[in-house]
Amino acid sequence: MDQNVIKILCAHGVPEEMKKRLAEIGQVFSLNSHDEVEIKEAIRDKHVFVVRSKPRVTRDIIESASQLKVVARPGVGIDNIDQEACREKGIRIINTPEASTSSVAELTIGLAIALLRRIYYGCNLLKRGEWVKGKCTGRTIEGKTWGVIGFGGIGRRVAELVKAFGAEVYAYDPYVEEGVFVEKGVRRALSLNELLAKSDIVSLHVVLNQETENMISEEAISKMKRGAYLINTSRGKVVDQKALYQALLSGQLGGVALDVYDTEPPTDQELLGLENVICTPHIGGNTEEVFVRATDILIVKLKEVLGLSGGQPLGY
Numbered sequence: 001m002d003q004n005v006i007k008i009l010c011a012h013g014v015p016e017e018m019k020k021r022l023a024e025i026g027q028v029f030s031l032n033s034h035d036e037v038e039i040k041e042a043i044r045d046k047h048v049f050v051v052r053s054k055p056r057v058t059r060d061i062i063e064s065a066s067q068l069k070v071v072a073r074p075g076v077g078i079d080n081i082d083q084e085a086c087r088e089k090g091i092r093i094i095n096t097p098e099a100s101t102s103s104v105a106e107l108t109i110g111l112a113i114a115l116l117r118r119i120y121y122g123c124n125l126l127k128r129g130e131w132v133k134g135k136c137t138g139r140t141i142e143g144k145t146w147g148v149i150g151f152g153g154i155g156r157r158v159a160e161l162v163k164a165f166g167a168e169v170y171a172y173d174p175y176v177e178e179g180v181f182v183e184k185g186v187r188r189a190l191s192l193n194e195l196l197a198k199s200d201i202v203s204l205h206v207v208l209n210q211e212t213e214n215m216i217s218e219e220a221i222s223k224m225k226r227g228a229y230l231i232n233t234s235r236g237k238v239v240d241q242k243a244l245y246q247a248l249l250s251g252q253l254g255g256v257a258l259d260v261y262d263t264e265p266p267t268d269q270e271l272l273g274l275e276n277v278i279c280t281p282h283i284g285g286n287t288e289e290v291f292v293r294a295t296d297i298l299i300v301k302l303k304e305v306l307g308l309s310g311g312q313p314l315g316y
C-alpha cells in the first residue's frame with residue numbers, strides 16, 4: 001500500500017506516544033469515546049484500526065469498514081475483536097504477545113521469592129511495629145524442583161531465570177518439540193501428573209482454552225507434593241480457586257501466588273485473605289518497558305502486513 005494513503009484510526013485510550021509512532025506509517029485519526037455509532041462512522045474509509053482491550057470490535061463495526069485491512073492490538077488479548085468476522089472479510093488481526101514475555105516471567109520469579117521468603121508477611125508485621133523473625137522463616141529456590149506448565153514464550157523465560165537460582169527445572173507442554181526442552185536444558189515431563197508429583201514449586205504459563213480451563217483442579221492439586229507452592233500468572237480460569245482454598249487450609253499447598261483470577265477484579269476474599277496467599281492485580285505485563293516494546297513490535301508488524309517493509313504485503 002502507498003504510505004501516503006494509509007489511514008489509521010486509533011480507538012479511545014490509545015496513548016499519544018503510540019499515535020506519534022503510528023504517524024511513521026500513515027495518517028492518524030483519533031476517537032474520543034467507545035461509542036459504536038461513532039466508531040462505525042469514523043471507520044468507513046480507514047485501513048487500520050488500533051484498539052486496546054476496549055472497545056468491542058463487533059461484526060457490525062467490521063461490516064461498516066469497507067477499506068479495513070488490519071485490526072492492531074498492542075498487547076495480548078484479542079477477545080474483544082470479532083475474529084470470525086475479520087476472517088470472513090480477510091482482515092488481519094495483529095497483536096504483540098512477545099512484548100510482555102520478560103515482564104511476566106520476572107513477576108513470576110518475584111512472586112515466588114516473595115512467597116517462599118514470606119516477604120510480604122514480614123513487611124506487614126514490621127510496619128505494625130512487630131519484629132518477629134521466627135514467623136518469617138522461608139525457603140530457598142536453590143535445590144528445589146520447579147515445574148513449568150506451558151513451555152511457550154513466558155514458560156521458557158521463567159525456566160532460564162529459575163535455572164540461575166540452582167533449581168532443577170521440569171516442563172510440561174505436549175505441543176512443544178522435544179528439541180526445545182533439550183536446547184533449554186530442562187527435563188521434559190511426559191504428563192501433567194508427572195510434573196505435579198515431582199515439583200516443589202509449580203508455575204503456570206499455559207494459554208486459556210477448553211483443555212487448560214480448570215487444569216489445576218482438586219484432583220490435580222492432590223497429585224502435588226504436600227506443601228508445594230503454586231504461582232499463577234497465566235489466566236485465572238486455569239485454576240479452580242475453591243480447590244486452592246481448601247488445599248491451603250489443609251496444608252496440601254504451602255502457599256499460592258496469584259496475578260490472575262477467575263473473575264477480575266476478584267471477589268474471592270476468603271482465598272485472598274489467607275496468610276499464605278500473595279496476590280497482585282494482573283500486573284504481569286504492566287511495565288514501562290512492555291509499552292515501549294509493544295509499540296516497536298506493532299510498528300514492525302504493521303509495516304510487514306501493509307507491505308511497507310520492502311516485501312509483499314502478508315495475507316492478501
Ligand code: NAD
Nearest residue numbers: 150151152153154173175205206207208233234235284285
Ligand atoms: P505462548 O502461546 O507463548 O505459550 C503458551 C504455551 O501453552 C504454548 O507453548 C502451548 O503449547 C502451551 N499449552 C497449550 N495447551 C497446553 C496444555 N494443555 N498443557 C500444557 N501446555 C499447553 O503464551 P505466553 O506468551 O507464554 O503466555 C502464557 C500465558 O501468560 C497466557 O495465558 C497469557 O495469557 C498469560 N499472560 C499473562 C500476563 C499477565 O499480565 N499476567 C501477560 C501476558 C501473558
